Amino acid sequence: MSLFRLLIAAHCALLLSAQPRPYEIFRTPSPIQIDGKLDEPAWQQAPSVGDFQFPWFESGTREQTVAKLLWDDNYLYVSWQAQDKHISAYVTERHGPVSKDDCVEIFLSPNPAKVRNYYTFEINAIGAMLNRNRADWWTGPPTWEPEGMLYRTSFHGLPKKDEDPTDNGWIVEAAIPLKNFARDAAHTPPHEGDQWRLNLQRLGGRTNAQLSSWASFPPGVRSFHTPEVFRPVLFRHHPPTANVASAETILAGREIYNRSCTMCHGPDGAAGDRGPALAARRRYLRTTEQQLFEAIKQGIPGTLMPSSPLPEADVWKMVAFIRSLRATAFETPVSGNPAAGESVFLGKGRCSTCHMVNGRGGLVGPDLSNIGAERSLRYLTEALTTPRPHIPPGFQPVDVVTTAGQRLRGTLKNEHNFSLQILDHAGALHLLTRDEVRTITYGTRSPMPTDFDKTLTRPEFDNVVAYLSRLARQPDAPRANRRRP
Numbered sequence: 001m002s003l004f005r006l007l008i009a010a011h012c013a014l015l016l017s018a019q020p021r022p023y024e025i026f027r028t029p030s031p032i033q034i035d036g037k038l039d040e041p042a043w044q045q046a047p048s049v050g051d052f053q054f055p056w057f058e059s060g061t062r063e064q065t066v067a068k069l070l071w072d073d074n075y076l077y078v079s080w081q082a083q084d085k086h087i088s089a090y091v092t093e094r095h096g097p098v099s100k101d102d103c104v105e106i107f108l109s110p111n112p113a114k115v116r117n118y119y120t121f122e123i124n125a126i127g128a129m130l131n132r133n134r135a136d137w138w139t140g141p142p143t144w145e146p147e148g149m150l151y152r153t154s155f156h157g158l159p160k161k162d163e164d165p166t167d168n169g170w171i172v173e174a175a176i177p178l179k180n181f182a183r184d185a186a187h188t189p190p191h192e193g194d195q196w197r198l199n200l201q202r203l204g205g206r207t208n209a210q211l212s213s214w215a216s217f218p219p220g221v222r223s224f225h226t227p228e229v230f231r232p233v234l235f236r237h238h239p240p241t242a243n244v245a246s247a248e249t250i251l252a253g254r255e256i257y258n259r260s261c262t263m264c265h266g267p268d269g270a271a272g273d274r275g276p277a278l279a280a281r282r283r284y285l286r287t288t289e290q291q292l293f294e295a296i297k298q299g300i301p302g303t304l305m306p307s308s309p310l311p312e313a314d315v316w317k318m319v320a321f322i323r324s325l326r327a328t329a330f331e332t333p334v335s336g337n338p339a340a341g342e343s344v345f346l347g348k349g350r351c352s353t354c355h356m357v358n359g360r361g362g363l364v365g366p367d368l369s370n371i372g373a374e375r376s377l378r379y380l381t382e383a384l385t386t387p388r389p390h391i392p393p394g395f396q397p398v399d400v401v402t403t404a405g406q407r408l409r410g411t412l413k414n415e416h417n418f419s420l421q422i423l424d425h426a427g428a429l430h431l432l433t434r435d436e437v438r439t440i441t442y443g444t445r446s447p448m449p450t451d452f453d454k455t456l457t458r459p460e461f462d463n464v465v466a467y468l469s470r471l472a473r474q475p476d477a478p479r480a481n482r483r484r485p
């Protein structure tokens with residue numbers, strides 16, 4: 001056995017004794033568009049794998065990478081957000097030496113019992129890729145053509161990228177078809193709890209050429225091609241629950257905020273005399289944690305908003321508090337099980353007789369396909385338990401008798417000076433002019449039942465709320481026919 005293999009074997013023994021906790025790859029609840037932007041809620045909710053190590057560090061700036069993974073029946077999704085003030089890339093040819101450039105990599109072993117059967121994806125900042133198949137059954141050339149791979153980088157397709165004083169970071173977003181691993185993986189698509197092993201890496205290009213990696217390496221080992229160090233990952237069939245701050249942090253942030261900020265903003269994030277509401281339903285200028293942090297720490301130039309002398313840890317607590325005020329249901333951890341909730345939605349709760357989700361269901365109530373991204377968890381719970389003071393427009397129940405003696409019962413969808421539109425209980429739409437109407441009686445109660453806390457068991461209720469909270473479309477998907485007709 002070579003010294004190299006010996007070292008690896010020793011390190012593996014060590015690793016086995018102190019196995020890192022496997023990273024959980026959650027199933028994405030909504031489609032991901034491979035556009036080199038990570039703006040889908042699913043990416044925002046997915047946990048990062050954690051800090052990269054700099055195993056062979058000598059000097060320079062350690063620039064971090066935030067890497068995340070998700071999956072669905074067809075793809076393994078990978079994203080890298082590289083902090084980088086020195087971005088350069090020159091290799092454009094397929095299978096060229098991209099690791100000489102600013103470059104990210106994923107090496108993966110779909111069979112944890114045979115980690116040496118691994119597959120490599122190396123992508124530089126301008127989108128050139130190199131792939132290898134290191135499986136024992138592979139008899140093809142040294143490079144490999146994965147089928148159906150989709151990916152985009154921040155500088156995708158540029159003929160070259162020179163370092164620039166405005167450089168700050170770059171992104172790679174990739175969808176790797178799972179079918180490429182069918183020979184080594186236990187199942188395609190993976191089953192709940194299936195384990196793979198993998199490593200994520202980064203190379204720094206010509207300037208600040210740092211090498212960094214998710215997995216750590218034993219001393220003396222200087223190659224990324226060391227599958228023995230790859231870290232375990234587990235496939236989870238449920239979507240990520242938000243990695244939002246703990247209730248304790250949020251409370252602490254609220255206290256600091258109420259002590260330090262209410263001479264301008266209102267208490268608990270409401271509007272104040274000299275500062276806007278931080279929680280109201282509006283389009284916020286600053287949405288990410290980083291933007292909020294900077295606004296509070298440095299102030300907002302040209303406005304009354306001052307910089308804060310508070311320690312950074314306190315500022316982060318206030319950021320957690322403000323985020324909690326704004327969080328949609330989708331961004332909030334839930335205790336119920338969304339899959340079990342779907343059965344309640346379609347079955348015992350009879351929700352789908354009135355509500356449409358992704359094109360299936362009734363028209364009496366609003367389409368709920370995106371409700372998790374539009375409402376807070378509290379709003380959803382209240383919708384199921386508390387009648388609203390007013391019936392919202394478009395859902396008013398009516399009972400009409402026409403001059404011809406016909407009786408129509410249903411929902412008033414539109415009402416103008418000279419006409420009305422009624423959706424009857426059978427789902428047919430009636431257009432009536434005023435002079436066709438003899439009497440019209442407005443119902444005083446919404447058709448929406450609000451006693452689900454009594455008609456459903458506690459677990460059924462929690463599960464249906466969990467299901468609603470995970471209904472979220474991709475942000476830029478077309479919103480056809482949200483309120484019909």
Ligand code: HEC
Nearest residue numbers: 260261264274275284285286295296300303304305308318
């Ligand atoms: C002297 C008055 C004043 C004080 C004190 C103050 N703010 Fe502000 N704050 C403002 C004003 C005015 C704005 C709106 C700035 C603008 O027009 O963009 C603002 C904006 C903000 C925003 C950005 C909102 C958004 O979405 O764009 C945040 C976050 C914020 N304040 C948090 C705080 C916190 C936390 C504190 C306490 C540490 C604080 N502010 C103290 C006046 C104040």
Ligand code: HEC
Nearest residue numbers: 349350351354364365366380383392395446447448449452
């Ligand atoms: C008989 C028809 C009917 C049934 C059954 C029904 N709903 Fe509704 N629902 C409505 C109507 C109509 C509205 C709109 C009027 C209102 O909010 O009162 C509504 C409103 C809602 C809202 C608020 C939507 C928003 O954007 O404000 C939610 C959430 C909701 N329903 C969920 C459910 C769930 C979950 C179930 C089953 C457990 C269910 N509904 C069963 C008719 C129904």
